[in-house]
Amino acid sequence: MKGLIYSESAQRAKELMSFLKDQMELDLALPEAEAVQASSNGASRVYAIYGDVYEPFAVASAVVSVFDGHDYLFVPATNFGRQVAPIAAQLIKAEMESEIFYFRPEQDGAIVRRYFYGGKTLLEEKTGAKVFTVMTGLAQPAQQGSPSEVIRVEAKGGLSRVLQISGKQKASADITKADIIVSVGRGLGKKEGLELVRQLASVLGAEVAGSRPVCSDLHWLDEDRQVGLTGKRVRPRVYVALGISGQIQHIVGMRDSKVVIAVNKDKTAPIFQECDYGIVGDIYEVVPKLIEKLK
Amino acid sequence: MYVALNILVFLKAIPEDVKEDPRTHGPTVEGVKLKMDDISRNAVEEAIRLKEKHGGRATGITFGSDAATLVMKEALAMGLDEGVLIKGYAGNNPSLTASVLAERVSRMQWDLLMFGFSSADSYTAQVPPMVSYMLKRPLIGNAVSLRVEGKTVKGVSSYEDYNVAYEAEMPAVISVAQEINTPRIPTLLQIMAASKKPLSVEQAQAQSARTLQVLGHTFPMSQRKRIIFEDTNKGVEEVAAVLRQVLGK
Numbered sequence: 001m002k003g004l005i006y007s008e009s010a011q012r013a014k015e016l017m018s019f020l021k022d023q024m025e026l027d028l029a030l031p032e033a034e035a036v037q038a039s040s041n042g043a044s045r046v047y048a049i050y051g052d053v054y055e056p057f058a059v060a061s062a063v064v065s066v067f068d069g070h071d072y073l074f075v076p077a078t079n080f081g082r083q084v085a086p087i088a089a090q091l092i093k094a095e096m097e098s099e100i101f102y103f104r105p106e107q108d109g110a111i112v113r114r115y116f117y118g119g120k121t122l123l124e125e126k127t128g129a130k131v132f133t134v135m136t137g138l139a140q141p142a143q144q145g146s147p148s149e150v151i152r153v154e155a156k157g158g159l160s161r162v163l164q165i166s167g168k169q170k171a172s173a174d175i176t177k178a179d180i181i182v183s184v185g186r187g188l189g190k191k192e193g194l195e196l197v198r199q200l201a202s203v204l205g206a207e208v209a210g211s212r213p214v215c216s217d218l219h220w221l222d223e224d225r226q227v228g229l230t231g232k233r234v235r236p237r238v239y240v241a242l243g244i245s246g247q248i249q250h251i252v253g254m255r256d257s258k259v260v261i262a263v264n265k266d267k268t269a270p271i272f273q274e275c276d277y278g279i280v281g282d283i284y285e286v287v288p289k290l291i292e293k294l295k
Numbered sequence: 296m297y298v299a300l301n302i303l304v305f306l307k308a309i310p311e312d313v314k315e316d317p318r319t320h321g322p323t324v325e326g327v328k329l330k331m332d333d334i335s336r337n338a339v340e341e342a343i344r345l346k347e348k349h350g351g352r353a354t355g356i357t358f359g360s361d362a363a364t365l366v367m368k369e370a371l372a373m374g375l376d377e378g379v380l381i382k383g384y385a386g387n388n389p390s391l392t393a394s395v396l397a398e399r400v401s402r403m404q405w406d407l408l409m410f411g412f413s414s415a416d417s418y419t420a421q422v423p424p425m426v427s428y429m430l431k432r433p434l435i436g437n438a439v440s441l442r443v444e445g446k447t448v449k450g451v452s453s454y455e456d457y458n459v460a461y462e463a464e465m466p467a468v469i470s471v472a473q474e475i476n477t478p479r480i481p482t483l484l485q486i487m488a489a490s491k492k493p494l495s496v497e498q499a500q501a502q503s504a505r506t507l508q509v510l511g512h513t514f515p516m517s518q519r520k521r522i523i524f525e526d527t528n529k530g531v532e533e534v535a536a537v538l539r540q541v542l543g544k
Contacts, residue, residue, distance in 0.1 A: 003394070008454075008457060009411070010423075010457075011407060054459050055461075056424065056434055056436065057427075057428075057433075057434070057437060061301070078454065078455050079412070079436065079437040079452070079453060079454045079455060079472075080436075080454050082412075082421075082424075082436075082437075083420075083423075083424045083434060083436040083437075084415065084424075085376055085421075085424075086389070086420070086421040086422075086424035086425045086428070087424050087425070087427070087428045089390075089425075090390075090425055090428040090429070091420075092485070093426070094506070095506060096340060096389070096390075097416075097507075098418065098419035098420060098421060099418055099419065109506065111510070113430060114322075115418070115474055116322075116416070116418075116512070117310070117313045117322065117324070117416050118415045118416055118505055118512070120313045120322070120416075121313060121322040121507060121512055121513065121514055121515070122510070122511075122512070122513050122514070122515045123512050124510040124511040124512075125508060125510060126504030126507075126508040126510055126511055127506060127507050127508070128505075128507075129506075129507075133420075157430070158433075159427075159432065159433035159461070159463065160434065160435060160461045160463035160467070161461065161462045162437075162448070162459060162460070163461065163462050163477055164459070164460040165337035165457050165458070165459055165460075166393065166457060166458045166459075166460070167456075167457050168456065168457055168458065175310060180541075180542075191458065198454040204538065209418035216451065216473065225453075229415075229418065230473070237541060238538065238541050249415070253518070255453075255515075259541060261534055261537070261538070264322070267523075267525065271424065272523050273517065273519070274517055274519055274520065274522075274523065275519055275521065275523075276519050276520040276521070276537075277520065277522050277523075277524075277530065277533065277534050278521070278523040278524065278530075279444075279523075279524050279527060279530030279532075279534060280520070280523065280524065280525045280527075280530070281530065282460060282528040285481075285527060286527055286530070286531060286537040288508050289527070289531040290527070290534065290535055290538075293531060294538060294539065295530070
């Protein structure tokens with residue numbers, strides 16, 4: 001059995017390799033600029049894609065051109081991967097499943113698990129699909145391993161033109177690797193409140209993260225610190241949720257945390273169903289006391 | 296240059312909530328009210344803004360059932376000119392939905408086909424790229440900004456590590472990110488006026504050939520301790536102790 005992973009980044013390709021490596025032999029396809037960073041981690045082959053590497057049709061065509069001989073195509077569920085995978089599935093006339101976090105090969109298909117209804121429910125399915133987008137951050141990146149044979153593949157035939165690539169502000173830290181996270185929600189009330197949150201984070205040696213409203217809507221924190229369905233999935237030892245109501249879209253991003261502590265004014269907030277320890281109270285009253293106790 | 300745009304926007308009606316089936320204890324959406332998916336709302340808003348700027352028409356299309364009528368009326372109230380309700384939706388099946396939509400719009404004149412990037416219920420993000428593939432038209436996905444210039448559309452796609460600015464000849468397929476805009480809330484007057492806007496209902500004759508078999512559909516069980524303190528001081532005391540233990544202090 002043999003799988004092909006396409007990823008636009010070496011990091012996520014290696015995570016997905018770890019996630020799948022006990023189940024099958026793996027080849028990688030990734031942009032040439034990323035290929036060298038993933039060419040000695042145990043993949044049999046690395047297809048280094050050059051040319052129109054940011055255009056979803058061109059990339060899907062390049063990936064499909066090397067799919068022969070593979071049983072499955074896996075793509076990390078990033079915003080670009082989510083465009084490439086459905087086009088690739090159409091090109092090879094295969095069925096596709098999205099956002100899986102569990103995979104077991106079966107005769108003529110696979111058993112997969114994914115969340116449904118925005119993360120409120122869990123589906124287990126037997127599928128004949130060959131193409132899958134896989135949740136990111138499910139495993140640690142693959143370690144150094146045997147070197148791969150590197151083969152160049154051209155991405156061409158895109159339907160749109162790429163005008164410009166612009167970097168995002170680089171995160172000062174990667175919250176998916178944080179051991180302890182202090183996360184804030186709309187309940188913070190004002191941007192200035194972040195000072196207090198940072199104090200607690202500093203006492204705990206934690207990274208600061210936030211819910212969608214705080215990161216994407218209010219921009220109090222950078223988008224790459226967003227936890228949830230449309231943000232990052234984190235799994236720290238301790239997740240402290242401050243003023244986060246606990247909508248399912250947020251829970252999906254932090255439900256694998258080991259210990260969850262929540263502070264919220266609203267006793268009925270759903271976060272109290274998803275925490276180990278909860279304090280009903282104003283964060284501006286609770287957090288200073290907590291800092292005091294921990295100093 | 297003035298270009299009147301012909302915009303089609305796909306919107307999805309999704310269940311407001313998921314209930315527990317009293318017999319099976321599994322999830323069910325039977326009898327649950329439908330609402331417009333939030334990301335569809337962003338797509339509708341963007342379609343209306345482009346129409347307002349460039350002139351032209353914006354038409355809403357949904358694949359669903361009669362229950363989606365109210366959702367379509369809301370989109371008309373927001374400012375779409377007309378709606379098409381395609382019945383025959385039989386559950387989440389992105390490639391089937393894509394083929395129904397692609398077939399329908401291949402019989403229409405349009406410049407932009409707009410979607411939300413990924414719906415909040417099934418969250419597969421498959422339909423826009425599949426429709427784009429089926430129609431062999433360019434895709435600008437997860438767009439956080441859009442601009443029409445002459446016969447081309449320019450958009451910036453938001454990705455995890457960088458943003459990419461694309462340019463495509465119209466007709467083009469666009470999926471929008473939530474960040475692109477803040478959708479308007481229709482006024483009472485607009486809601487009343489919407490009932491006079493044309494809404495056509497048709498039936499899709501689509502057959503699914505999918506091999507999918509559901510083995511289980513459950514509410515994930517949370518194994519949390521749920522020790523909640525309403526006394527702040529006691530809570531702080533206990534939580535500090537837990538944190539100290541975890542930190543090894």
